[in-house]
Amino acid sequence: MCQHTHLKVTPFNPKKTKSKLLRILFCHRFPCLHLFIVLLSICCHHYFETAFLSTAPQQCPVVIDLVFLLDASSNVLSLENFERQKLFIQQIISRFNVTNSSRVSIIPYSNIPHEAKILSTRNKSVGEFAEDVRDLQLLMGGCSRHDLALDMSHSYLKNSGGPSSGQKVVVLMTTAKQPQHPQLTPGYQRIQTTTARLKDAGVLTFAIGFGDGVQEGDLKSLATEQSMIFFFEGFDNVTENAMVVYKSLCKASDVDECSSNTHKCHRSANCINTVGSYNCPCKPGFTGNGRQDCNDIDECEFLPDACHKDAYCKNQNGYHDCACVPGYSGNGTSCTAPEKCLVPVDIIFAIDASGSVGRDNYEKQKDFMKILASRYDLENSSRVAAIVFSNHASNEIQLGEMKTAMSFATAVDKIPYFQAFTRIDLALRKAYDEYFSTSSNETQRLVILLTDGKQTRNDFMTPAYVPILDTVQLLRSKSARIFAVGIGPSVDLTEMRMVTEQQDDIFLATEFNDLVSKADTIAKTTCAVVLQERGVTVCSADVDITSCHYGAHCVNTSNNFTCLCKNGFVGRGLQCDGKSPAKARLDLEYIIYETTYILVPFLDIDECADGSHDCPGSASCVNTAGSYYCLCKQKGYSYNGSMCIDIDECTEALHDCIAPAKCVNTAGSYNCSCDHPGSVQNGSSCVDIDECAQELDVCDDVTTKCVNTPGSYKCLCHQENYAWDGKSCVGN
Numbered sequence: 005m006c007q008h009t010h011l012k013v014t015p016f017n018p019k020k021t022k023s024k025l026l027r028i029l030f031c032h033r034f035p036c037l038h039l040f041i042v043l044l045s046i047c048c049h050h051y052f053e054t055a056f057l058s059t060a061p062q063q064c065p066v067v068i069d070l071v072f073l074l075d076a077s078s079n080v081l082s083l084e085n086f087e088r089q090k091l092f093i094q095q096i097i098s099r100f101n102v103t104n105s106s107r108v109s110i111i112p113y114s115n116i117p118h119e120a121k122i123l124s125t126r127n128k129s130v131g132e133f134a135e136d137v138r139d140l141q142l143l144m145g146g147c148s149r150h151d152l153a154l155d156m157s158h159s160y161l162k163n164s165g166g167p168s169s170g171q172k173v174v175v176l177m178t179t180a181k182q183p184q185h186p187q188l189t190p191g192y193q194r195i196q197t198t199t200a201r202l203k204d205a206g207v208l209t210f211a212i213g214f215g216d217g218v219q220e221g222d223l224k225s226l227a228t229e230q231s232m233i234f235f236f237e238g239f240d241n242v243t244e245n246a247m248v249v250y251k252s253l254c255k256a257s258d259v260d261e262c263s264s265n266t267h268k269c270h271r272s273a274n275c276i277n278t279v280g281s282y283n284c285p286c287k288p289g290f291t292g293n294g295r296q297d298c299n300d301i302d303e304c305e306f307l308p309d310a311c312h313k314d315a316y317c318k319n320q321n322g323y324h325d326c327a328c329v330p331g332y333s334g335n336g337t338s339c340t341a342p343e344k345c346l347v348p349v350d351i352i353f354a355i356d357a358s359g360s361v362g363r364d365n366y367e368k369q370k371d372f373m374k375i376l377a378s379r380y381d382l383e384n385s386s387r388v389a390a391i392v393f394s395n396h397a398s399n400e401i402q403l404g405e406m407k408t409a410m411s412f413a414t415a416v417d418k419i420p421y422f423q424a425f426t427r428i429d430l431a432l433r434k435a436y437d438e439y440f441s442t443s444s445n446e447t448q449r450l451v452i453l454l455t456d457g458k459q460t461r462n463d464f465m466t467p468a469y470v471p472i473l474d475t476v477q478l479l480r481s482k483s484a485r486i487f488a489v490g491i492g493p494s495v496d497l498t499e500m501r502m503v504t505e506q507q508d509d510i511f512l513a514t515e516f517n518d519l520v521s522k523a524d525t526i527a528k529t530t531c532a533v534v535l536q537e538r539g540v541t542v543c544s545a546d547v548d549i550t551s552c553h554y555g556a557h558c559v560n561t562s563n564n565f566t567c568l569c570k571n572g573f574v575g576r577g578l579q580c581d582g583k584s585p586a587k588a589r590l591d592l593e594y595i596i597y598e599t600t601y602i603l604v605p606f607l608d609i610d611e612c613a614d615g616s617h618d619c620p621g622s623a624s625c626v627n628t629a630g631s632y633y634c635l636c637k638q639k640g641y642s643y644n645g646s647m648c649i650d651i652d653e654c655t656e657a658l659h660d661c662i663a664p665a666k667c668v669n670t671a672g673s674y675n676c677s678c679d680h681p682g683s684v685q686n687g688s689s690c691v692d693i694d695e696c697a698q699e700l701d702v703c704d705d706v707t708t709k710c711v712n713t714p715g716s717y718k719c720l721c722h723q724e725n726y727a728w729d730g731k732s733c734v735g736n
Contacts, residue, residue, distance in 0.1 A: 062699065064254035065280025067105040067170035070097075071161065072177065073153040077114035077146045079180035079217055086142045088239035089177060089214070094137070095246035096175075096253065102130065106170060110137065111160065113153035114146030122160065148180040150226060152191060154198040154209070161207060171257040172207040175249075179214050181222040195225045203228060208256055212249060214239055232256065244704065244731070251699060255279055272298035272322060274686060279698045288687060289322035314339040314410050329413045330371050331378025331523070341409075342378055345531030348385035350403060350449040351377065352439055354431040357422040358394045360457050360494070365516040366421045369454055372489075372519040373416055376452070378409040379527035387447075388412055389439065393431035394422035395466075399438050425460040428453070428499070429470040432486075436475055440482040448534045451479065451486045452526070453503060456516075458496030473502055480505070485533060487526065491516055622648040640672030662689035664715070707733045 072093050080086050093110065100106045102125045109124040123136045157174045182195060202209055211226035213219070213235045220235040227233045231252065236245050261267040261282045262275035269275045269284035273294040276283045284294030292298040303310040303324040304317035311317040311326035315336040318325045326336025333340045353376075355369045373390065380386035389403035400419045406412035435451050461469055479486060488500045491513045500510045511526055513519050611617040611632040612625035619625045619634035623643050626635050636648040643649075653659045653674040654667035661667040661676035665688060668675045678690040695701045695717040696710035703710040703719035708728055711718045719728035726733040 062099070062705070063101050064099050064250070064257075064699070066254060066257045066259070068100055068253070068257045069107050069161065069170045069172045070100065070253070071109045071111060071157050071172075071174045073157060073174060074110055074112045074140070075114075075148055075178045075180075075214075076112035076140075076142050077148045077180070079148050079178075080142060081179070081215075083142060085179070085214075085239050088242055090137060090140065092177070092239075092242050092246050095243055096250045099250045099254070102133075108133075109160065109164075110140070111153065111156055112140055113149060113156070115149045115152070124164070126164070147183055148178050150176060150178060150182045151193040151195055151198055154195070154202065154226070155193055158198065158201050158205065158207070162205065171259065172205070173210065173253060173257055174202060174207055175210045175212060175253070176226055177212045177214065178218055178223075180217040181219070199226065199228070208232065210234070210249070210253065210256075212236070243706070247705070248702065251702070254699065268295055270294055270296070270298040272300075276686060276691065279700070285686065285691075287322055289324075311336050312339040314341065314408075316413070329378060329409050330374040330520075331376075331409065344379055344381050345527065345534070346381050346385065347531065347534050348447050349380060349530070349534045350439070350447050351380065351386065351388045351530075352391065352403065352435050352449065352451045353389065354391045354393060354397075354428075354435060354451060354453045356394075356426060356455040356457070357392045357420075358426040358457070358460075359423040360426065361421075363421055365456070365491075368516040368519055370416045370419065372454070372523055374409070374413040375520060375523040376527055377412050379524070379531070382406065382408055382412065390416065390419065391431055391434050391438070392419055392422065393427050393434070395424035395427055395460075396422070397427065397430040397434035398422075399434060403439055426455060426457045428455060428459045428503075429472050429475065430467070432472060432475040432479065432503070433470050435484075436478050436482075440479055440484055448537050449482075449484055450530055450533070451484055452489065452530075453486060454489045454491065454519075455495065456491045457494045458499050472499070476503055485509070485537075487511065487530060489513065489519075489522070489526070491519065619643075620647055638672055660688045665690045702730075703728070704732065 074089055074093065076086065080089070097108050100108065102108050107124065107126050109122060109126075111122050123133065123140070125133045128136075153176060154174065161172050161174075199209055209226060209228045210232045211223040211234070213223050215236075215238055218235075220233065223233045223235065224230070234245075234249055234252075258277070258279045259266070260277045262269075262277045267275045267282050267284070269282070270286070270292065272290045273284040273286045273292075276285065286292050286294050286298035289301055289303070290298040291301055300319070300321050302319045304319045310324055312328065312334065314329050314332050315334070316325075316327045316329065318327070328334045328336055328339035331342050333342070353373050355373065357366060361369070377388045380388070382388065387404040388401070388406065389399065390401035392398050392400050401412070401415050406415050431453065432451070439449060459469075459472060476486065485505060486503050487509045488503050489511045490497070490500055492515060495512065497510075501507070504510050508529070511522055513522055609616075610627045612627045617625040617632050617634070619632075622638065622641070623634040623636050626633050634643040636643050638648065640651050640653075641648040642651050650669070650671055651658065652669045654669045659667040659674050659676070661674075665676045665678050668677045676688045678686075692712075692714055693700070694712045696703075696712045701710045701717050701719065703717075707723070707726075708719040708721050711720055721728055721733035723733060725736045727736055
């Protein structure tokens with residue numbers, strides 16, 4: 005049987021309470037009118053009357069179905085302690101919106117909770133509920149039966165409905181531990197069984213102990229988790245203790261709309277949970293309110309330095325891509341120009357836009373033009389033009405109109421695809437009429453013709469056929485040099501020979517995919533032609549004629565040539581010591597030697613193909629002219645000369661973490677860590693938590709003001725020369 009302890013009823017002394025109240029009021033110079041009214045209501049047995057409350061405290065924004073299990077057993081020891089428990093509950097209730105969304109219930113218990121009166125705000129006004137609470141009486145006997153109280157709360161929550169979206173929470177208040185002898189206790193239920201049922205039903209259980217009749221360890225089996233256990237030595241500091249429990253209740257009852265995916269953030273926004281709500285900041289690259297809209301920011305339009313000056317900027321949804329102009333190398337934010345032919349030259353492209361080419365292959369011709377143009381000094385000495393032909397010819401880009409490789413590439417992108425016939429005759433005639441007919445040219449002019457077929461001839465063509473040879477002769481009379489690039493199997497070689505001056509001016513590509521690889525060779529050849537036209541003697545491509553060793557460059561001097569050893573070889577050029585030319589490839593390069601533009605023929609050894617490289621298995625061998633390099637296969641690694649090692653983006657400042665977020669290096673990558681107190685991670689940055697706005701502080705709302713600081717907050721006392729010591733305001 006539950007043993008009844010003798011209830012010592014301590015008479016309620018209004019004078020004593022009032023005296024203590026007056027000391028509090030005069031001590032704080034009357035800043036606590038709300039506290040005065042609440043304490044005065046205790047004296048008069050009329051607290052909870054909302055008419056006495058001048059202002060409502062700031063409320064927790066969450067929806068909650070809150071059940072208090074009020075210890076009304078003889079273990080409470082006095083009516084005053086019982087009244088303080090009720091005040092404790094009232095302080096917490098005042099922080100929740102019980103008139104609209106949330107519900108609060110109180111179940112007094114001892115060893116017979118089933119006979120206790122259940123109070124609830126459901127279908128009652130705050131005033132009516134206050135009257136009911138005021139009339140609650142100490143049960144004047146029995147002991148603290150936690151098992152029966154928890155079981156009663158489970159049945160009540162299960163059968164009484166409540167807010168559909170609110171978290172169900174039980175707060176068990178006790179002044180003593182559960183009776184020790186279950187076999188002597190009628191209807192005993194294991195605490196673990198009862199709490200498990202509550203947990204399975206999604207109910208959170210808080211356990212609060214008052215006084216020395218219960219130990220903190222006795223509360224562990226009652227609460228859902230350790231953070232929901234509170235122990236107070238007595239019934240003093242009701243307001244302060246209630247605030248501590250309230251904040252924990254508010255935080256624990258919050259529904260994380262972000263993790264549960266019940267938020268209404270825009271698909272291009274990040275959901276950041278807050279107590280009772282959530283925020284929706286748009287993701288990087290977007291702007292808007294985060295809920296109704298997050299609009300893409302066009303970095304290409306609004307950020308002039310989004311990409312390198314020699315790179316394309318392509319706006320994407322939430323970000324942008326940078327790509328170097330064809331012919332340039334780099335990642336788009338940094339672009340390196342290729343070696344250029346610095347001799348002045350005018351290039352007139354004539355590209356085939358007939359129906360046989362096809363739209364995709366037409367784009368490959370345009371890429372070829374961009375790469376070839378990048379090999380010339382458009383900013384200072386060279387100029388380019390573009391004529392497009394099918395059943396008519398159109399001068400799409402004027403000679404000298406575009407001053408940079410970037411502007412030329414952009415203009416090329418806008419050239420339309422015509423389809424229809426292949427009118428080479430009109431293309432050459434257009435080139436002559438536009439650029440050769442009126443005057444002689446001091447600058448060498450080259451015509452580069454691209455086509456995948458032969459001239460179309462029939463009696464119905466409009467305009468009529470113009471004999472190609474006649475136009476070619478006109479062009480040659482103006483010192484024009486014509487190069488022909490034939491693509492695919494349908495090219496008419498006889499026609500190609502008619503157009504060009506010599507066999508070496510014809511370049512053939514098996515398919516359009518081979519065009520880009522031909523661009524470098526064509527650029528070097530055309531540059532060599534211009535140099536020769538200007539009287540610059542160049543080395544022969546025939547190594548036997550120059551007598552240079554296979555590991556040497558042939559370099560022109562003023563009246564002769566010399567041999568210079570390439571990188572990786574040692575010697576004076578006629579004999580260079582190095583690797584054997586197991587698989588060699590004849591190539592051409594241009595270098596500047598004593599301010600003269602020269603053609604450099606050499607034999608390149610492909611170390612990657614012949615297996616003479618020393619790259620490890622974790623790296624790929626990449627052949628270069630005269631050498632090779634090792635490129636790590638795994639992203640985020642670099643080759644140090646013997647192995648692939650992780651790139652530390654943090655120490656190398658290659659990360660995008662924004663302070664106070666810290667860069668943490670990982671294998672092949674990095675993370676942005678936000679371990680700064682009082683902040684949460686949002687992508688690559690940390691977002692400060694406003695503890696004051698979210699009521700996560702421990703400041704006394706009556707005597708202090710909470711002020712948010714980066715990563716923390718401060719409690720500033722209202723009274724001069726007083727400072728917050730962590731619990732209360734004390735005089736300096």
